[in-house]
Structure formats: C-alpha cells, structure tokens
Amino acid sequence: MSLETLPLIVRDWIVALFPDVLQWLVHHLLSIAVILTVFGLFFAFTTIAERKLLGRLQNRLGPNRAGLPKLSILPFHLKHKLWGLSQPFADAVKALTKEDVVPDAADKVLHFLAPVVIVAFSLLGFAVLPFGRHLIPVELDAGLLYFFAAGTATELAIFMAGWGSRNKYSLLAAMRALAQLISYELPLILSVVPVVLVVGTLSLPDIAVAQSGWTFGVLPHWHVFTPWGFAGFLIFLVAALAESNRSPFDLPEAESELIAGHLTEYSGFKYALFFMAEYFGLTALSGLGVTIFLGGWQAPFAFLEFIPSYLWFMMKLAGMIVFFIWIRGTLLRLRIDQLTRLSWQFLVPLALLNLANAAFWALTAGWSGPLVFVRWAVSAAIVVVPFLILGRRLSGDRAPRTYRYAS
Amino acid sequence: MGAAAGPLVRAVHDEFHGDLLEVSMGPQHPSTHGVFRMVVTLDGERIVKLKPVFGYLHRNHEKIAEGTSYLGSMPYTDRLDYLCSMSNNWAYALAVEKLAGQPVPDRAQYLRVIMAELTRLVNHMCLVGFLFNDLGTSFTPLLYAFREREKILDLFESLSGSRMMCNYQRFGGCRVDPTPEWLAAASALVNNFPRFLDEYETMLTGNEIMLARTQGIGRLNAQQAINAGITGPGLRASGVDYDIRKVDGYGFYPRFDFRVPLGAHGDTYDRYMMRVLEMRESVKILQQAFRDLPAGPIMDPKAKLRGFRPKIGEAYGRLEGPKGELGFHLISDGSPNPYRYRVRPPSLINLTLLEEMSLGHTIADAVVILGSIDIVLGEVDR
Numbered sequence: 001m002s003l004e005t006l007p008l009i010v011r012d013w014i015v016a017l018f019p020d021v022l023q024w025l026v027h028h029l030l031s032i033a034v035i036l037t038v039f040g041l042f043f044a045f046t047t048i049a050e051r052k053l054l055g056r057l058q059n060r061l062g063p064n065r066a067g068l069p070k071l072s073i074l075p076f077h078l079k080h081k082l083w084g085l086s087q088p089f090a091d092a093v094k095a096l097t098k099e100d101v102v103p104d105a106a107d108k109v110l111h112f113l114a115p116v117v118i119v120a121f122s123l124l125g126f127a128v129l130p131f132g133r134h135l136i137p138v139e140l141d142a143g144l145l146y147f148f149a150a151g152t153a154t155e156l157a158i159f160m161a162g163w164g165s166r167n168k169y170s171l172l173a174a175m176r177a178l179a180q181l182i183s184y185e186l187p188l189i190l191s192v193v194p195v196v197l198v199v200g201t202l203s204l205p206d207i208a209v210a211q212s213g214w215t216f217g218v219l220p221h222w223h224v225f226t227p228w229g230f231a232g233f234l235i236f237l238v239a240a241l242a243e244s245n246r247s248p249f250d251l252p253e254a255e256s257e258l259i260a261g262h263l264t265e266y267s268g269f270k271y272a273l274f275f276m277a278e279y280f281g282l283t284a285l286s287g288l289g290v291t292i293f294l295g296g297w298q299a300p301f302a303f304l305e306f307i308p309s310y311l312w313f314m315m316k317l318a319g320m321i322v323f324f325i326w327i328r329g330t331l332l333r334l335r336i337d338q339l340t341r342l343s344w345q346f347l348v349p350l351a352l353l354n355l356a357n358a359a360f361w362a363l364t365a366g367w368s369g370p371l372v373f374v375r376w377a378v379s380a381a382i383v384v385v386p387f388l389i390l391g392r393r394l395s396g397d398r399a400p401r402t403y404r405y406a407s
Numbered sequence: 408m409g410a411a412a413g414p415l416v417r418a419v420h421d422e423f424h425g426d427l428l429e430v431s432m433g434p435q436h437p438s439t440h441g442v443f444r445m446v447v448t449l450d451g452e453r454i455v456k457l458k459p460v461f462g463y464l465h466r467n468h469e470k471i472a473e474g475t476s477y478l479g480s481m482p483y484t485d486r487l488d489y490l491c492s493m494s495n496n497w498a499y500a501l502a503v504e505k506l507a508g509q510p511v512p513d514r515a516q517y518l519r520v521i522m523a524e525l526t527r528l529v530n531h532m533c534l535v536g537f538l539f540n541d542l543g544t545s546f547t548p549l550l551y552a553f554r555e556r557e558k559i560l561d562l563f564e565s566l567s568g569s570r571m572m573c574n575y576q577r578f579g580g581c582r583v584d585p586t587p588e589w590l591a592a593a594s595a596l597v598n599n600f601p602r603f604l605d606e607y608e609t610m611l612t613g614n615e616i617m618l619a620r621t622q623g624i625g626r627l628n629a630q631q632a633i634n635a636g637i638t639g640p641g642l643r644a645s646g647v648d649y650d651i652r653k654v655d656g657y658g659f660y661p662r663f664d665f666r667v668p669l670g671a672h673g674d675t676y677d678r679y680m681m682r683v684l685e686m687r688e689s690v691k692i693l694q695q696a697f698r699d700l701p702a703g704p705i706m707d708p709k710a711k712l713r714g715f716r717p718k719i720g721e722a723y724g725r726l727e728g729p730k731g732e733l734g735f736h737l738i739s740d741g742s743p744n745p746y747r748y749r750v751r752p753p754s755l756i757n758l759t760l761l762e763e764m765s766l767g768h769t770i771a772d773a774v775v776i777l778g779s780i781d782i783v784l785g786e787v788d789r
Binding site for chain 2: 054057169172175247328399400403406
C-alpha cells in the first residue's frame with residue numbers, strides 16, 4: 001500500500017461495490033468523474049494563479065479579497081482572506097448569476113451550441129494522457145493521433161461562435177481563428193513526429209516509459225535533453241501557445257482590436273464555458289508536452305522516485321502553465337499576417353528539418369566512444385544553423401534605429 | 408487635404424475582392440482612448456476607408472469661456488487635455504499675458520518650465536503605456552509606466568491640491584510656491600527617472616515583435632505632415648525640425664540647453680521613439696531648472712486678479728505641449744470676459760491624417776497608429 005498505487009486501490013474498491021455487469025461502466029464513469037473534478041479544480045486554481053502571477057509581474061497584488069463567506073451554520077467565522085484563493089468560486093457564482101444575453105440577430109442554435117461543443121472537445125484530449133505510472137483513463141495504441149484529432153474540433157466551435165453571433169468583430173475573429181489554427185496545427189503535429197520516429201510508437205504511455213532511466217543517476221533521459229528534442233519542444237511550445245489562443249498569439253480575442261473577438265456576444269455562463277475550454281485546451285496541450293518531451297511522470301532524479309508519479313506529472317504541468325502565464329505577462333501580440341508567416345516560413349521548415357534530425361539520431365543510435373560527440377555536434381548543427389538563417393530572413397531589415405538631433 | 412499632399416494611393420473596390428465589410432469601431436470600443444469612433448471599411452482585414460467620428464465629449468468649452476471672466480476659464484483649461492493640465496494652464500496664461508502685456512517674475516518662469524516638463528513626462532509615460540496596450544501586452548508596460556506617473560502626480564497633488572486638474576498658473580505667475588522639501592523630492596525623482604527609462608527601453612524598444620508591429624506602419628512623409636498642420640512629436644518623427652520651444656523661445660526655454668530629436672521614417676516606431684528621446688531631454692531640462700531655480704516672488708506684484716480687464720486687442724499664445732502646438736487665440740473687447748476664445752487643439756489636428764496613415768494597413772495597425780498619434784478626446788471634442 002504505497003502512495004503510488006493508492007488511486008488504483010481506491011478505484012478497485014469502489015468498482016467492487018457494484019455487480020459484475022456494471023463494473024466496466026463504473027470503471028469508466030469513475031475516470032470521467034476524476035478528470036472532471038481534478039481538472040475543473042485545476043482550471044479554477046489556474047485562473048487565480050494567472051491573475052496573481054500577472055499581478056506580481058505588473059507590481060500589483062492581484063486578487064486577495066475573496067475569503068470564505070460568513071455562514072451562520074458555521075460555528076466560527078474565518079476572518080482570514082485566504083490570500084484570495086476562493087476568488088475562482090466567487091467568479092463562477094458571478095458567471096452563473098449573470099444575465100445570459102443572446103443577440104436578436106444571432107443564429108440561436110449555433111450560438112447556444114458553440115460553448116457546449118468547445119468544452120466537450122477540449123475535454124476529450126485528457127482521455128489519453130498518462131497522468132501517472134498506472135493512471136491512464138483510456139489506453140489507446142494511437143493515443144497521439146486521437147489527441148490531435150479531438151483537439152482540432154475546437155476550431156470548429158470557435159468558428160461556430162464567431163459566425164453564429166452575427167457580429168462583425170466576432171466574424172473577423174472567427175476568420176482569424178481559423179487561419180491561425182490551421183497554420184499552427186501543422187507545426188504542432190510536426191514537432192511531435194520526431195519523437196514518434198525515435199520511440200517508434202503512437203501510444204502516449206509508451207512514450208513516457210521510453211524516457212525512463214538516468215545517466216549516472218542524475219541525468220534523465222528526457223527527450224528535451226537531446227538536440228532534436230529541444231528544438232521540437234520549443235516549436236511545440238510556440239505552436240501550443242498559438243493553438244490555445246494565448247498571448248502573443250491571442251489574435252482571436254485581441255481586446256485592443258476586436259473587443260473580445262468571438263466572445264463579444266457571449267455573457268454569463270456561456271462566456272465562462274469558453275474561458276474554461278480555453279484553459280482545458282491549454283492544460284491538455286501542456287500535458288501532452290510534458291508527456292512527450294519532459295519525461296511524462298518520470299522523476300528528474302533517481303533519488304526522488306519516492307514521490308508518486310502523478311505528483312510529478314502535476315508539478316511539470318503546473319510548471320508549463322506558469323511558463324505560459326509568464327509569456328502572457330511579457331510579450332506583445334503579433335499581427336495576423338506575421339503570425340501565419342511565422343508558421344509557414346519559420347516553424348514548418350524547422351520542424352521538417354528537425355524530423356530529418358531525429359532520423360539521423362535514430363540511425364546513429366549504435367555509435368559509441370568519441371563518435372557520440374560527433375553525433376551530438378551534427379544533431380545540434382542541424383538545429384542551430386537553419387534557425388539562425390531562417391530567423392535572419394524572418395526579421396528582415398528590422399532593427400532598433402539611431403536618431404539624429406536638430407542642431 | 409490639399410492636392411499638394413502628393414498622390415495618395417486609394418484602394419479601389421473591384422468585383423474580384425469580394426464584399427467589403429463596414430465596421431464601426433467605437434464609441435465604446437476598448438482601445439479608442441475615450442469616446443471616439445472610427446467607421447472603418449474593411450476588405451478582409453485591410454482598411455480601404457476610415458472615417459473618424461468625434462464630438463461625443465463636446466463640452467462647449469469655448470462658448471463657456473466667452474461667458475466667464477478670464478481667470479474663470481483657467482480651471483476649464485485643465486479639462487482640455489486632462490493628462491497635461493499644467494501645460495494647458497501655461498498656454499492659456501501665455502495668451503492672456505500677451506493680451507494684457509503682463510510680465511512674469513523669474514522664479515515663476517522657472518517653475519512653469521519645471522511643471523511643463525514634468526507634464527511632458529507624465530503624458531509620454533501614458534502614451535507609451537497605452538501604445539503597448541494597443542500592441543497587445545496585457546497591461547504590463549502600462550502599469551510600469553503608471554507607477555512612475557503616479558510619483559509625478561503625487562508631486563502635483565502636494566503642490567496644487569489636485570492630481571490631474573492642477574489649475575496652477577495665474578496671469579503673471581503661479582499659484583503656490585513649492586517648499587524646499589518638494590523641490591528636493593522632485594529633483595530626486597527626476598534624477599532617478601533615466602534609470603527607469605533604461606529599464607523600460609531594455610525590455611521593449613528592441614523587442615522583435617515590437618519592431619515588426621511598428622516599423623513601416625503608418626508612414627507619414629514630411630510634406631503631408633506639414634500640409635495637414637501636424638505638430639509635436641508626430642511632426643518631428645517625419646524629420647521636420649520644428650519645436651516651438653526653439654522656434655518661439657517662449658518662457659525661459661532659450662536659457663536651457665536641450666536637443667530636439669528627429670525621426671527619419673515617420674512611422675509608428677519613430678513616433679514612439681520620439682517620445683522616449685524627448686523624455687530624456689525633458690529630464691535634462693528639469694535638472695538644469697532645479698539647479699538654477701532663483702529665489703524671489705512667484706507672482707508679479709502688480710498683477711491684477713480681480714477686475715482684470717485687458718485692453719482691446721487680440722493675442723495668440725502658443726506653446727509646445729506634449730502633444731503638439733497648443734494655442735489660445737483671444738479677442739478682448741475691454742470687458743472682463745473674452746469676446747472670442749479659441750483653442751487650437753493639437754490632438755484634433757493630428758487626428759486629421761488618420762485615414763491617410765491607415766490605408767492599406769490592417770485593422771490591428773489602425774489601432775496602433777491611433778495610439779501613436781496620442782489623442783485625448785477631451786481636447787479633440789472640447
């Protein structure tokens with residue numbers, strides 16, 4: 001009875017309470033319930049973490065007022081504000097109680113369906129992520145393929161929202177969203193393919209297992225610590241930012257240009273659902289990145305293995321989310337043509353070259369001795385040289401200028 | 408626009424370009440800097456027509472001023488460009504002093520320069536912050552800019568009693584004499600300011616996305632700018648050496664040693680850089696002013712506050728406000744209130760070329776161009 005297997009023991013105990021005929025159903029329903037609760041709470045605390053972190057980045061405090069309400073049924077009243085940790089629940093209550101406005105001209109069906117569809121599809125991705133050594137909701141052989149297929153459907157929902165709102169801003173945002181998501185689907189998938197090539201499987205738990213082991217007990221064999229894996233991880237990060245519509249690629253909801261983009265005509269709980277779906281999508285993509293590049297549920301050092309695997313997964317996931325928040329607090333937004341140019345002229349060629357790089361890596365797996373250094377050097381060169389050349393092409397003749405003064 | 412402005416390429420609608428979309432951006436759009444409306448005609452994301460619509464904040468400023476005494480209009484000038492009340496006060500005082508032939512003591516002249524340059528810092532901080540907000544940062548640069556702005560506003564408040572509506576200048580001097588402690592605090596703030604600017608510039612000026620979003624966007628050549636009567640940093644970004652502090656030499660500006668930065672391209676990036684470089688020059692002016700501030704009265708002892716009746720005539724007083732040439736044209740008929748009172752608002756006139764700058768760019772660029780022009784609707788609509 002260790003912490004590692006505790007969730008499984010609890011699950012088996014609950015499943016055993018039911019008759020044999022229903023056991024498979026309960027088994028799956030449990031997985032669904034766990035994903036919904038865990039990631040629902042994760043979403044809630046992601047919002048508060050984002051607001052507080054952005055606040056700290058901007059030398060303010062962020063929300064810190066929402067404590068526990070004064071309830072007469074409680075024998076005591078907690079005066080402490082709990083650092084604003086109950087803010088997301090207050091937000092949820094507010095969103096639920098707000099008026100739900102549907103524009104007169106809107107396509108009622110599409111307008112209603114869009115938030116439902118987007119939440120449903122953004123949740124599908126969680127089904128195949130290995131959250132721990134034995135914690136996989138659905139063991140699919142082609143988990144990776146399924147993940148991308150499910151994620152692609154969210155674009156449909158964004159277009160539904162933009163089109164169904166009958167609002168010019170929403171329409172522009174929907175067009176932008178489609179252009180952006182189609183552009184970045186390709187580098188996102190291409191950045192993952194090298195891993196599939198090297199590991200030789202589409203099954204996510206197997207990819208996580210393939211990254212086990214340590215050199216000298218301290219250097220983990222994660223893909224991010226190889227040249228091609230590092231490049232792939234960076235491409236994945238940029239594409240994931242764009243796929244989840246976050247700054248600097250938050251064009252569909254560019255509040256300085258399009259008010260709120262495809263969310264302009266949404267209010268109350270529908271808006272909250274969109275918000276939720278955005279964070280679910282971000283979390284699922286981060287989980288995929290953790291699984292594929294950051295060793296999944298593996299501990300970084302051998303002596304830290306006593307910490308259960310699902311905690312490692314969650315810690316890495318939180319790290320990715322914090323990184324995304326940090327980016328949001330720092331960078332500016334790109335323009336739509338620059339955004340697509342970045343994808344087609346920079347990320348896609350790099351990702352394709354990276355695929356060749358991974359092929360080279362797989363071919364030279366048998367090299368040993370001094371040849372190992374040659375292998376690393378060649379692999380690194382395949383990443384760095386095109387990056388510099390393409391980067392120079394992309395920035396063109398843009399540089400900070402010097403100015404003259406009137407005499 | 409006159410024909411001399413050069414051939415302006417106007418997009419032509421043909422049947423191969425599909426439908427045009429007309430979007431009314433404003434007056435409640437989050438990034439129009441107040442209640443301002445742009446009727447934009449879009450072809451996809453490109454702008455083929457843009458019509459600025461303003462007047463939502465019209466407050467009848469000029470007509471009210473004709474009905475009140477000369478001094479009674481001073482608080483109203485605060486509300487013109489509500490970020491730079493000190494400059495507005497000074498511009499109005501300049502016009503009235505010209506009209507009445509009123510001299511100003513030395514200490515007041517120095518104080519006016521100090522206040523005007525602090526105001527310039529405040530305004531440029533705001534502009535840069537809002538510009539980055541339009542560029543899509545989630546408020547981070549804006550809040551850092553506001554942190555510095557707050558310090559200056561605190562100084563204004565301790566001096567004049569109000570953070571933004573200072574109502575500080577009088578005809579023939581200033582209203583309050585700053586204490587030595589105030590001067591020490593202001594001097595310390597100004598000496599620390601370049602450090603903040605360096606930090607800000609390190610983070611933002613060389614940023615790749617910033618360069619991509621602003622360089623070559625909203626170009627304005629010198630000829631167009633001069634023809635449209637654009638003044639201030641927007642004109643100097645196009646490479647025209649025209650700074651009223653140098654041209655007119657009003658106040659005590661000839662005594663100060665400062666340089667006028669000039670741009671070469673006239674695009675949004677140049678307009679942004681003009682502001683940053685001007686802030687550095689303002690810091691220099693302020694340091695000289697704190698060093699040379701003489702003792703003495705802050706009001707001309709002969710100045711009349713009550714029963715102020717300038718002789719019949721007219722005068723136009725102007726100064727280099729943070730946004731451009733701010734002028735007041737006054738006609739006196741010998742009565743206690745002006746017969747005609749006219750403001751030359753830089754924001755309104757700088758706005759006139761918005762369409763020429765935005766044509767052919769995307770809607771996202773139009774927002775950035777508007778942000779770089781630096782308008783305040785209180786001054787546009789008056």
